[in-house]
Amino acid sequence: MFSIPVFLSSFEPLFWAARFTLLISVLGIALGLVVGALICAAALSRSRWLRWFAALWVSFLRGVPLLVQLLLAYYLLPVIGINVPAMVAAVVTVGICSSAYVSEIWRGAIIALPKGQTEAATAIGMHPRDIWIRIILPQAFRISLPALINELILLVKASSLVSVVGILEVTRASQAQAATTFRPLEVYIAAACIYLIINLCFAALGRYLEYRTTV
Amino acid sequence: MVEASSVEIRNVNKFYGPFQALKDVSLSIPPGKVSCLIGPSGSGKSTLLRCINFLEEYDSGEIAIDGQLIGYVSAGGRRMSSRRLREMRRSIGMVFQQFNLWPHMTALQNVCEGLIRVRGLTKSEAEARATDALKKVGLSDKMANHPSRLSGGQQQRVAIARAIAMEPRLMLFDEPTSALDPELVGEVLSVMKTLAAEGMTMVVVTHEMGFAAHVADQVAFMEKGELVGVDAPSRILNHPEDPRIQAFLRTYHERNSF
Numbered sequence A: 001m002f003s004i005p006v007f008l009s010s011f012e013p014l015f016w017a018a019r020f021t022l023l024i025s026v027l028g029i030a031l032g033l034v035v036g037a038l039i040c041a042a043a044l045s046r047s048r049w050l051r052w053f054a055a056l057w058v059s060f061l062r063g064v065p066l067l068v069q070l071l072l073a074y075y076l077l078p079v080i081g082i083n084v085p086a087m088v089a090a091v092v093t094v095g096i097c098s099s100a101y102v103s104e105i106w107r108g109a110i111i112a113l114p115k116g117q118t119e120a121a122t123a124i125g126m127h128p129r130d131i132w133i134r135i136i137l138p139q140a141f142r143i144s145l146p147a148l149i150n151e152l153i154l155l156v157k158a159s160s161l162v163s164v165v166g167i168l169e170v171t172r173a174s175q176a177q178a179a180t181t182f183r184p185l186e187v188y189i190a191a192a193c194i195y196l197i198i199n200l201c202f203a204a205l206g207r208y209l210e211y212r213t214t215v
Numbered sequence B: 001m002v003e004a005s006s007v008e009i010r011n012v013n014k015f016y017g018p019f020q021a022l023k024d025v026s027l028s029i030p031p032g033k034v035s036c037l038i039g040p041s042g043s044g045k046s047t048l049l050r051c052i053n054f055l056e057e058y059d060s061g062e063i064a065i066d067g068q069l070i071g072y073v074s075a076g077g078r079r080m081s082s083r084r085l086r087e088m089r090r091s092i093g094m095v096f097q098q099f100n101l102w103p104h105m106t107a108l109q110n111v112c113e114g115l116i117r118v119r120g121l122t123k124s125e126a127e128a129r130a131t132d133a134l135k136k137v138g139l140s141d142k143m144a145n146h147p148s149r150l151s152g153g154q155q156q157r158v159a160i161a162r163a164i165a166m167e168p169r170l171m172l173f174d175e176p177t178s179a180l181d182p183e184l185v186g187e188v189l190s191v192m193k194t195l196a197a198e199g200m201t202m203v204v205v206t207h208e209m210g211f212a213a214h215v216a217d218q219v220a221f222m223e224k225g226e227l228v229g230v231d232a233p234s235r236i237l238n239h240p241e242d243p244r245i246q247a248f249l250r251t252y253h254e255r256n257s258f
């Protein structure tokens, strides 16, 4: 039988664990945005080597499952003498993986801009730096916003994978709780609710940002 | 009124891979006059116009604005520095068929942008000058609108305001009315006529033969990358000697009479 009191009492430990889920996805996307911007710049650069590097980066990180990347980071880093807390390793791995997707989102948004946008700026003698800052990036950001929010929501869900390296995020916390209370149904429904609430909030944030930047 | 530029185009060739888009084109654009470029689709009109501000690189020949070669340090020589090129472009306005307004900025911001970033004006100076430019094209009541909230004719007038606010000495127009609904063409042409009357040097690629006939001081006809002829509009449009121009005008009149 489904027990409402058990269901409600499952939330408290999971809220605690939700901090890690949030931390991993938000810091992960933040890192992904920064590194993704650099990779995108490399992919669009005039240097053949940089473009080659970006292509390699994107195809490796998109081609290997995040779970495998996490395990690789977990077992490989100590071997090469890097000892960092599991949390740091997890955030960095998630962020690096995300950078591959973010760079492609941005590259797509930038090349989708009509050529006339930069031509009009070039024709009045604008500096390429100003053209990037004032004309290309604001528009590319707006175009990419829905895809970026989508990526953030994917990260919230993908953060359940970091349980394999021992971080007590929502999924792992609910497994642990189910194992001690023998009430898996209540616990996992509570976990589902928490993921849903987080993602509905991010989706609302996305709509707000879209509304703010739409004209 | 600032002084108007002249343009001297000499033996210009332009290739896209093996395809030759401009074949030994020479043309004099006198200062303060309106020169129209006409010709069939694909004849190289836009390409020639875009070579004048070096938006398109020409491969050989010379294009000089007030005697200053654009794009190259010397004829057949090295590319000019991008800084010098930007300086030259400051005094050349361009208006595009698709308007190319920046959609994330209001009409006023579209006009201010170049004044602030390129001319180095302060925001309030730029806004004052942009307001004048928008008033001149009849849009003082639409300054706060984004392009998506403007009709095609209004957008094109903002684009003209954006160009003239920079106080150019030469204006290039690439089919400025071709993307407009017929009832909106007149408002754009009338702004252009005002500019012409003020003595602006204008080079206009157009399919509007009425504009060419009544406003142009000279009309040049292009076909297959060649400049076939250039003459006063009355002569070239009414009594063309070259059979290619005759054929073009015949199809034009057939299409526009019903």
Ligand SMILES: Nc1ncnc2c1ncn2[C@@H]1O[C@H](COP(=O)(O)OP(=O)(O)OP(=O)(O)O)[C@@H](O)[C@H]1O
Pocket (backbone or CB within 6 Å): B016, B019, B021, B039, B040, B041, B042, B043, B044, B045, B046, B047, B048
């Ligand atoms: N970037 C490019 N790459 C290859 N070919 C091009 C390019 N731009 C133009 N061309 C070719 O050069 C020729 C001249 O083009 P251009 O745009 O100057 O013609 P146009 O006279 O302006 O025609 P329209 O009236 O249709 O605008 C065309 O045959 C076109 O296909």
Ligand SMILES: [Mg+2]
Pocket (backbone or CB within 6 Å): B045, B046, B047, B174, B175
């Ligand atoms: Mg054209």
